[in-house]
Amino acid sequence: MEYAVEVESLCYSYPGGDMALQDVSFRLRRGGSLGLLGPNGAGKSTLLLHLNGLLIGTGSVRIMGKRVVKDNLYWVRKKVGMVFQDPEDQLIMPSLWEDVAFGPRNLGLEEDEVKKETLWALQATGLADLAQRSPRSLSFGQKKRAALATALSMRPKILVLDEPTSNLDPRSKRDVVALMKSLKESGTTIIFSTHDVNLVPLLADEVLLLNRGVVAVGKTQEILSERKLLEEQGLEMPLFADLFDELRSDGKYSGPLPFTKEETRKAIRRITDKLNYSI
Amino acid sequence: MTEVVIRRVRKRPMNLELNSCCRSTIHDWEPRSRIVSMGLLLISIVTLQSLALAFLGLVISFGFLVLSRTSWKHVASNLRWPLLFFMPFLLVLPFTVEGETVASLCNLSASRQGSLLGFLIFLKGFAAVILAQVLQGSSPLSVTALALRDLGIPDSLVQIFLFTYRYIDLLGQELVSSFRSISARGFEWQSNSRTAKVYGNAFGVLLLRSLARSERMFFAMVSRGYNGHLPAIKARRMNLWDWVKALSVVVIALALQFPGVMGWSML
Numbered sequence: 001m002e003y004a005v006e007v008e009s010l011c012y013s014y015p016g017g018d019m020a021l022q023d024v025s026f027r028l029r030r031g032g033s034l035g036l037l038g039p040n041g042a043g044k045s046t047l048l049l050h051l052n053g054l055l056i057g058t059g060s061v062r063i064m065g066k067r068v069v070k071d072n073l074y075w076v077r078k079k080v081g082m083v084f085q086d087p088e089d090q091l092i093m094p095s096l097w098e099d100v101a102f103g104p105r106n107l108g109l110e111e112d113e114v115k116k117e118t119l120w121a122l123q124a125t126g127l128a129d130l131a132q133r134s135p136r137s138l139s140f141g142q143k144k145r146a147a148l149a150t151a152l153s154m155r156p157k158i159l160v161l162d163e164p165t166s167n168l169d170p171r172s173k174r175d176v177v178a179l180m181k182s183l184k185e186s187g188t189t190i191i192f193s194t195h196d197v198n199l200v201p202l203l204a205d206e207v208l209l210l211n212r213g214v215v216a217v218g219k220t221q222e223i224l225s226e227r228k229l230l231e232e233q234g235l236e237m238p239l240f241a242d243l244f245d246e247l248r249s250d251g252k253y254s255g256p257l258p259f260t261k262e263e264t265r266k267a268i269r270r271i272t273d274k275l276n277y278s279i
Numbered sequence: 280m281t282e283v284v285i286r287r288v289r290k291r292p293m294n295l296e297l298n299s300c301c302r303s304t305i306h307d308w309e310p311r312s313r314i315v316s317m318g319l320l321l322i323s324i325v326t327l328q329s330l331a332l333a334f335l336g337l338v339i340s341f342g343f344l345v346l347s348r349t350s351w352k353h354v355a356s357n358l359r360w361p362l363l364f365f366m367p368f369l370l371v372l373p374f375t376v377e378g379e380t381v382a383s384l385c386n387l388s389a390s391r392q393g394s395l396l397g398f399l400i401f402l403k404g405f406a407a408v409i410l411a412q413v414l415q416g417s418s419p420l421s422v423t424a425l426a427l428r429d430l431g432i433p434d435s436l437v438q439i440f441l442f443t444y445r446y447i448d449l450l451g452q453e454l455v456s457s458f459r460s461i462s463a464r465g466f467e468w469q470s471n472s473r474t475a476k477v478y479g480n481a482f483g484v485l486l487l488r489s490l491a492r493s494e495r496m497f498f499a500m501v502s503r504g505y506n507g508h509l510p511a512i513k514a515r516r517m518n519l520w521d522w523v524k525a526l527s528v529v530v531i532a533l534a535l536q537f538p539g540v541m542g543w544s545m546l
Contacts, residue, residue, distance in 0.1 A: 052502045074504065082502035089495040092445055094420040103503035105510030136448050150503065 004030040004064060004158050004189035005051060012046055012057030020046040021057060022213040028191065028206065030064075030157075033184050035204030035220065036193035039234040042211045044193035045085065048160050051191065052082045064157065078107060081156030085163045087143035091135035096127065096146055099135060103154040121153035125179060141172025148179065159183060161192040165199055177202060198238045200224065201259035209233060225257050240264040247271070305347040305417045309521040310426035316528035317343075317414045323532035324406050330395060332535055333402040339531060340409040347413045354412055358405075365404040372397035420444055425509065434508050441509075442496075453488055457481045 010024040021043045028034045036044045049055040051063070053073040061068040068076050084090050093099040100121050104114040122128040125145040130138065138146060144164070151159060164180065165173045180203055184190050194200065200207060200220060207223040209215040211233055216223055224230070227237055227245060237245060240258045244267055247253035253271055258264040305313070324336035344354060373381075376393030383389070415423065420441065428437045461477060468474055534540070 049498065054498050054502055074506075077502060077504045080502075082499070084495065084499050084502075086495065088449055089492060090499040092442060092496060092500060094441065094445060098419070098421045102500075102505075102510065106504030106506070108510075136445070154503065 002030050002065070003027045003062070004032065005034075005191065006060075006062040006065075007047075007050070008060045008062075010047070010050060010057050010059035010061060012043075012050065012055060014046075019212060021050075024059070024210070024214055026208050026214060026217050028189060031184075031187045031189055032206065033190040033204045034192075034206045034208055035200040036191065036208050036210055037195075037197065037200065037223075037233075037235060038193075038210035038215075042233075044210055045162050047210065048082070048162050048191065048193060051158070051160050052077060052080045054082075078154065079156060080158045080160055081151030081154055083147050083151050083159070083161040083164060085166060087135075087140070087147035090147040090150055091143060094134060095131070096122070096133050096135055096138070096149075097131040099146065100131075100149045100153045103150060107154060117153045117155065121149040124152055124182075125149040126175065139172075141168055141175070144168060144172065144176060145179070148176070152183075156188070158189040158191065161190070163194055164192055165194065165196060195235075197224065197230070197235060201238060209235075221257070221259060224259065240267075303346060303348040303417070304524070305343065305413060307520075308417070308524050309515055309517045310418050310422055311429055312517055312521050312525040313417065314414065314423070314426055314430065316525040316532070317410065320528050320532040320535075321407055321410050321414070323535045324410065325403050327403060327535060328399075329538075330399050330402070332538060333399050333406065336535060337402050337406040337409075339535075340406040340413070343413045344409055347417050349413060349416055353416075354409065357412060358408060361404065361408040365401045368400040368404075369397040372400070428509065438509060446492075446496075449492075450485065450489060454481070454485055457484055 005026075005028045007027070008025050010021055011019065012021040013019045024043075024047060026034075036047065038044050046055065050057060050061050050068070053061075053068045053070075053076045056068065056070070063076050063079055066072060066075070091099050093102055097118060101114050101118040104117045109117065118131075119128065122131055125148055127142065127145055127149055130142065130146075135143060135146060148161075148164070159180075161180070164176055168176060177199065180190060180192070184203065190203065192203065201224065204220050206218065207220045208217045209223060209229065215233060216226070216229060224238055224241060225245070227242075230237055236242065238259055240260070240263070244253050244255075244257050244264075248257075253267065255267055255270050256263075258267040320339070324333070324340070327333045327336055344351075373389035373393040374387050376390050376396055378390035378392030380388040381391045381394065418426075424437045424441045427440070428434055458481060461481060466477060
């Protein structure tokens with residue numbers, strides 16, 4: 001199998017600080033999606049910075065089979081698009097258009113290509129009408145999407161997002177989730193960190209539970225069904241799964257745990273069917 | 280007091296690019312030649328020593344303002360603070376420069392020379408600020424910045440110029456949020472050492488936050504392939520009209536300096 005990301009025995013300490021990452025190893029196949037879960041200070045952002053070569057620790061990080069080293073950072077940044085938690089950090093130019101064009105221009109594309117990629121990224125994020133606006137005049141939700149556009153305009157094969165839905169209102173959150181889903185469907189490998197356990201089943205095939213070191217890694221539904229494991233890390237089960245896990249403990253439900261609305265609807269139907277049968 | 284500051288920040292965000300997307304003779308002008316020739320005119324105006332020429336400089340600046348189709352309302356709102364800065368020259372110099380007395384007020388005598396000097400500085404300043412607004416507002420800031428770089432201004436200075444504009448509002452917001460959190464905990468401004476200490480701490484925190492933000496910004500830029508230089512954009516070639524405009528402005532700048540050559544000896 002071809003992997004988009006391979007991390008092996010990665011360790012990193014901030015200067016004068018504690019160990020932020022300790023012996024982290026995982027792999028993600030091309031076109032796959034991985035949700036990073038963990039408490040505050042677990043090293044999620046630090047790990048994401050390694051995937052773009054912004055930090056280089058001991059151990060190894062491979063992107064599309066190539067080890068991330070100082071000599072190929074330019075190539076790495078072409079392949080890995082990075083979206084930071086606070087969009088204000090990412091929107092640096094006086095206009096949105098200039099900001100989205102910043103990456104393609106750094107790649108040395110011809111101005112026609114720059115225009116094409118910039119327009120595509122703005123259209124994909126629904127911000128084409130705001131291209132000439134100053135980033136500071138955008139709403140927070142628009143800024144988040146704008147930050148995503150600045151990474152998308154470089155057409156990355158791997159998209160790394162640090163808490164993509166934090167501080168967003170429900171509508172903006174839906175927009176960002178829909179956009180990430182469509183990128184995933186188009187074959188982009190996606191890695192994101194979040195505290196929102198309800199978001200993970202919608203976007204991630206796999207989950208990595210991090211607390212400086214890897215606590216658990218595996219299929220999303222398997223990891224998110226482990227109540228004890230999640231609670232030990234200060235996390236909780238997704239809402240639907242949590243409810244049906246309790247119903248299962250009470251002997252009122254015996255099916256698989258639901259994680260999405262559709263799965264929950266099926267699970268409720270199971271219970272009602274069982275009730276009708278027994279009546 | 281904090282609330283007043285907050286309202287002011289919200290109501291009047293700095294917008295230097297409001298008129299940058301208009302179309303006019305000035306907007307259509309190639310940025311590098313525009314910066315050089317209008318920069319020369321600006322220097323010429325601020326070095327004038329005659330009141331009549333300074334007035335002519337002001338008229339010329341207004342002429343450029345009309346040509347650039349810049350919003351007068353926008354210019355007027357931006358003029359408030361510079362005019363407030365020039366006003367003291369008009370009010371103080373008549374009483375501090377020695378010369379022929381033209382009026383007396385409470386044992387203070389205003390001199391003719393001081394009045395003329397104050398008025399000269401005021402006129403030149405007024406003209407320069409208007410011209411600077413036309414110059415800066417006639418293209419997006421990024422275009423002006425890249426033109427400056429093409430003219431040989433060091434890349435690092437150009438980037439500082441760009442980022443300062445982008446982030447000055449954000450710093451203002453962070454300062455407001457610091458003051459808001461201080462006020463929320465019952466702090467009231469007084470003229471004592473404790474107030475000075477609290478304000479000092481707030482500014483210190485702002486500096487630390489700025490440092491952390493600049494680090495995150497740098498990461499965000501590097502992740503998009505930034506290598507210390509702003510990406511180059513092919514500059515537009517100068518056409519005949521650009522040359523004509525540039526030469527005309529240079530001629531005006533020289534004429535203001537050498538009015539005799541132009542037959543303006545009466546000025």
